[in-house]
Amino acid sequence: MNDQHPVDPSGKVLLITGTSSGIGLATALAAAGAGYTTVATVREPARATALLGAAEAAGVTVDVRRLDVTDPGSVSDCLAAVRRTYGRLDALVNNAGVSNSDPTLEMSTDAALRANLEVNFFGVAAVSRAAMPLLRAAGGRLVTVGSVHGVVGQPFNEAYCAAKFAVEGFMEALAPVAAAHGVQVSLVVPGFVPDTGFGIFPDVDRATLHAASGPYAPTFAGYLDWVGGQGWESAGQPAREVAEVVVRTLRERRPPFRVPTSAWAAGYLAAKLADPDGSAVQTLARSWLGQPPSTT
Structure with missing residues (x-):
């Protein structure tokens, strides 16, 4: 990335979803430390304890607000409160998400698939829609935390991959239109981030594995061998490193x-x-769209 003349975050208001732990918490701290006025949202205010403690330890201030990305009233109330308090919104980071705990499609249900999409896709769309008028007014940034699973389908992660593929396509289609109206759209794509708890399978014995995955037990066992060996988990990076990339992207x-x-x-x-x-x-x-190519 070109960081020779990064954007000055001073006075800029940033809203981040899903900041009670993991990448969201780390991003809230990194953004506040960089100089953003940081609105850190959580679904349940009682779960903000870790964030507030970490912010105090780091000597930074975050404005904790309630926001449930699956509740239209919560989304509109939060954005309206940000407008009343600050009069502007310069950047949004869509981070809130849930993992998928069902071994494979046959072991899942329609309700579980829809619940995954509600948070990981429809929640992203809802918050982005509500924020876009403020972002257009500010010439702002819309950054979404995606996943390598939004590009490469990973076995035994069908529901999560479906949601992240949807986010990838949604943001790719939105980006040129948003750019034509002054809003830069980016998708930050991490792999395995162990301190989020995402993608970590429990240490189960063969009997439990068989009960959970039925006829897929031998295949699931091979997948778990890869995950814990030279595959997924061997390539992990901490949430703070992902957060640093998010903030650099915001400032680019x-x-x-x-x-x-x-x-x-x-x-x-x-x-x-x-x-x-x-x-x-x-x-x-x-x-x-009749727009000239972007220049650096």
Whole structure:
């Protein structure tokens, strides 16, 4: 990324969803430390204890607000409160998400699949929609925490991959339109982040594994061997590193659309993508809107 003349965060108001733990908590601390006025939202205010303690220890201030991304009233109330308090919103980081605990499609239910999409996709769309008028007024930023699972489908993660693929397509389609109206859209793409609890399977014995995955038990066992061996977990990075990438992306004057958070994540995406940072697709899409190519 081009950080020679980064955006000055002083006086800029940033809202982050899902800050009770993991990437959201780390991003709230990093953004506040960088100088953003940071509105850190949580679904349940009682779960903000860790964030507030970490903010105090770091010597930074965060404004904790309630926001349930699946509740339209909660979304509108939170954005209205931000407008009343600050009169502006310069950036949104969509981070709130849930993992998928069902081993595979046959072991899942329609209700579980819909619940996953409600948080991981529809929640992102709802908050982005509510924030867009303020972001347009500020010439702001919309950054969403995606996943390598939004580009490469991972076995035994069908529901989560479906939601993250949906987010990837949604943001890729939105980005050139938003840019034409002054809002930069980026997707930050981490791999495995162990201190979020996402993607960590419990240490189960073979009997429990068989009960959980039925006829897929042998295949699931092979997958778990890969996860805990030379595969997924061996490539983990801490949430604070992902947070640093999020804040750098917020401050980048012309950020790329897709920003992997590590060399491992970039390599993982490269196995599928010929346009790893999304620049070629964004240039093509801008031409469909009669917009000139972006210049750095």
